[in-house]
Amino acid sequence: MDNEKKKRLKKKEWKVGSVSEFLNLTKEEEEVIEKRLDNQQDETEKTDVKLEAFEDPNHKGNSSEYHTGKTCIEGECENPAGTHWSPHWCFKHNVERIRRIDSKLKFFI
């Protein structure tokens, strides 16, 4: 928490302190909880690393059987166009495109 926020909270008579102070934990209990939180963080990072089908170059949807014989619609790109997700983009640009759409969707949710 930054100091500015602490000051503001104190002004409003909020109790400012660590979780262990708040819950009245012993040092040992605090360590256990911190370890758990760390593990949780690791789990989240792992799921982030997992590739979606569209961004996995080895996925069937990105294999050459979907290539249209044309080149990618994106700018100067010379890669073969065509994936399971769209006939117009190469694998790389299709990933960028879907991520763009995905982040816009998240913005609206």
Ligand SMILES: [Zn+2]
């Ligand atoms: Zn491309």
